[in-house]
Amino acid sequence: MFINNQVTMLRPREDEDGWFNLFVIHQNRSKHGATNYIPEQFLDDFLDLVVWGHEHECKIAPVRNEQQLFYVTQPGSSVITSLSPGEAVKKHIGLLRVKGKKMNLQKIPLQTVRQFFIQDVTLSEHPDLFSPEQPNVMLKVMAFCQEKVEEMLEEAERQRLGNPLTPEKPLIRLRVDYSGGFEVFNTMRFCQKFVDRVANPKDILHFIRHREAKDSLKGKSHTSS
Structure with missing residues (x-):
């Protein structure tokens, strides 16, 4: 119109x-x-x-x-x-x-809105902590993600102090970019650790991965019979 x-x-x-x-x-x-x-x-x-x-x-x-x-x-x-x-x-x-x-x-x-914290992490940006080739790398990644969630929960607690009207359990979302050869892990077992502390225990983690660049055919020579 x-x-x-x-x-x-x-x-x-x-x-x-x-x-x-x-x-x-x-x-x-x-x-x-x-x-x-x-x-x-x-x-x-x-x-x-x-x-x-x-x-x-x-x-x-x-x-x-x-x-x-x-x-x-x-x-x-x-x-x-x-x-x-x-x-x-x-x-x-x-x-x-x-x-x-x-x-x-x-x-x-607004004082009665449920808190929401979101954070992005890219695993390939932490080569000092883990790499895809390391043994038990999945356990190290899980521990890293758990630490990030704990940090958000601590920040939620700090902001909630003195305001009893704010809902006790916050919404937490950690977006994990696992590009570069990393594998995803079982989110259900991970989320069980926070089931009594967050409002969305089933979808705390969100895994994302950028598409790997395909080999370009440009510049390659082809021989013909």
Whole structure:
């Protein structure tokens, strides 16, 4: 509808420039493809503040669009909806005060949201600790991962001190890049160690691996009979 100019914004006829213009939109803000998001420049430049819904990451501090000259606030979801980096940002609500054409948005942190910590590790970046050829390398990798999870649990405990409203068990996600010849290990046995301490004991670990570059055929000569 935006592309076909089928969206029209109406303004009061009287004292047209004296109003504070607030627009609420619930669409993709991040670009996931050519046409499945709304570019900010599609919105009229007479707007003062755009409240952007649908996106889950909390970016509540108003950001000025220098092209359209309006501000955008993205409150995000009030709870953790997925174990992704964007959801690890502290959740806030905003108290908006408007007086004439001036505004102020006060960030208020939510105190009852379940904590969420996420960390990425790449095994090949720790040759001083282990290598794929070592005996019992899997046990060493498991111990390394356990240490990283413990660090996140300790940080959760520090942040939770003095706030009894915060749920006791945090969400923990460790993303492990095992590229370079490493093997995955049994996650069920690993996660059993934390079953009473995390809210997601069945999916703490997430293994990822980059595709190995295939040998290029360029530059190789072929003989013909």
